[in-house]
Amino acid sequence: MSLAKDFARLINCKKDDIDEPILCNCLSCEKINNKKHPDFTVIEKSSMCSNNSCCKSSNSSAIKNCVVSENIISKSKFSPFMSNYKVVVVNQANYLTKVSAESLLKTLEDINSNFIVILLIENLYDLPETIISRCQTWKLNKISEKKILDILSESHPEKQKQILEIMSFGSPTLGEATEMLNDSIFFEERQEGLRRIVKIINSPMSDKLNYSKELTQLYRKDKERVLYELKIWKNLFRKILKTEDMNEDLETISIMSPIKKANKLGIKKNIQNILKTEDNLKFNGMPSLVFDNFIINLEA
Numbered sequence: 001m002s003l004a005k006d007f008a009r010l011i012n013c014k015k016d017d018i019d020e021p022i023l024c025n026c027l028s029c030e031k032i033n034n035k036k037h038p039d040f041t042v043i044e045k046s047s048m049c050s051n052n053s054c055c056k057s058s059n060s061s062a063i064k065n066c067v068v069s070e071n072i073i074s075k076s077k078f079s080p081f082m083s084n085y086k087v088v089v090v091n092q093a094n095y096l097t098k099v100s101a102e103s104l105l106k107t108l109e110d111i112n113s114n115f116i117v118i119l120l121i122e123n124l125y126d127l128p129e130t131i132i133s134r135c136q137t138w139k140l141n142k143i144s145e146k147k148i149l150d151i152l153s154e155s156h157p158e159k160q161k162q163i164l165e166i167m168s169f170g171s172p173t174l175g176e177a178t179e180m181l182n183d184s185i186f187f188e189e190r191q192e193g194l195r196r197i198v199k200i201i202n203s204p205m206s207d208k209l210n211y212s213k214e215l216t217q218l219y220r221k222d223k224e225r226v227l228y229e230l231k232i233w234k235n236l237f238r239k240i241l242k243t244e245d246m247n248e249d250l251e252t253i254s255i256m257s258p259i260k261k262a263n264k265l266g267i268k269k270n271i272q273n274i275l276k277t278e279d280n281l282k283f284n285g286m287p288s289l290v291f292d293n294f295i296i297n298l299e300a
Contacts, residue, residue, distance in 0.1 A: 001042075002175065003140070004089045004118045008032050008040050011116075012083035028083055038081040041071050041088045045095050063090065065100040073107050076115045086115045093119035094126035101128050108134040126282075148174050156181055193232045201300065208298065212291040219287045227278070234274045237267045266299035273297045 014026040031037035048055035049066040072088050080086045090096070096104070108117065108131070119135065121127060143151075145167060151174060152163045159181055166172060166180050166187065180187040200211050219226045241264060277294040281287070 001089070001091060001120060004087075004120060005032060007118070008037075008085075008087040008089070008116075011085050012037075012039065012087070037083070039083045039086045041075070041086075042091060043067055043071055043088065044091045047071070062097045063093075063095045063100055065097060065103055068096070068100040068103055072104065072117060076107050076111060080114055084114065087118065088116070089118045089120065091120050093121045094123065096127075101131055105130055105134065143174055148172070148177055152177055152181065162187075190232060193229050194236065197229075197233055197236060201298070205295075208295045209292065212288075212295045215291045216288045219281075219291075223281075227281070230274055230278055234271060237271050237274075241267055241271075269297075269299050273299075 009024065009029045009032045012028045012032065013024055014028045015024050028037065032040045035042060043063060045063055047063065047067045049064070049070045051066070054066050055064065072090075075086060075088065078086075104117075111117070119127065119131070124132065124137065124139075149163065149167055152167075153160065156163060162181060163177075166177050172180065180190065196211075200208055203211075215226055215229070273294060277290055280290045280293075
């Protein structure tokens with residue numbers, strides 16, 4: 001999202017000499033940065049069309065066709081209002097409904113040169129092939145942990161302890177790490193999830209199955225939160241596999257200490273179990289069976 005916003009600022013910047021476009025504070029750049037630019041639109045799962053009665057009663061688990069029609073298809077027919085280009089960013093484009101994805105095809109095929117649609121997605125193949133074939137693909141390589149640590153230390157020199165705590169577990173992306181630095185609730189949720197996971201690993205099967213029921217109920221209300229918890233599981237085991245010397249004075253590592261000497265083969269099996277669980281959920285497996293299977297196959 002940061003890159004998409006910076007790209008939109010760069011191509012619409014009103015400054016004559018663009019030596020440092022990211023630092024520019026011209027009217028266009030400022031409006032894009034504050035998401036108040038008439039030619040810059042961000043679509044997310046929570047986006048609604050202007051007809052509130054249309055979207056009011058629906059949940060936010062998908063990007064609806066009415067939102068796509070209003071913010072992409074309709075806008076593509078008009079010239080930019082105050083800039084060189086109209087830019088629409090679709091965040092988590094894998095949440096486009098089948099109907100909304102199909103309605104995009106004609107627009108993407110006949111799009112004007114001054115209208116740009118940016119689809120942000122973690123896994124390219126979660127998009128229909130018909131969409132992919134009409135787009136340019138920019139793959140972003142993962143930033144190394146050392147590079148993230150350097151960037152965070154330079155931008156937040158007063159938060160060295162928090163930075164070390166955040167980087168000590170889970171290989172966060174730069175965006176996640178920055179969000180945790182700026183949002184203590186996000187960080188606490190991750191820590192609480194970590195404590196819950198370690199407790200579940202060492203619990204009897206009856207408690208584990210109760211945890212499976214909790215995941216099933218939560219998945220029906222908030223899929224993203226459950227997927228994030230699975231990510232914590234996965235990153236925890238990966239961290240244990242690749243870390244030989246752990247700094248015990250960090251809270252995260254002290255939480256992990258009961259399982260850090262676990263059998264490496266068992267940890268690898270757990271990672272495969274989580275990956276299989278994520279795939280089953282992606283392909284609409286019955287959540288209760290998926291989570292029960294995950295718990296039953298969990299190596300203690």
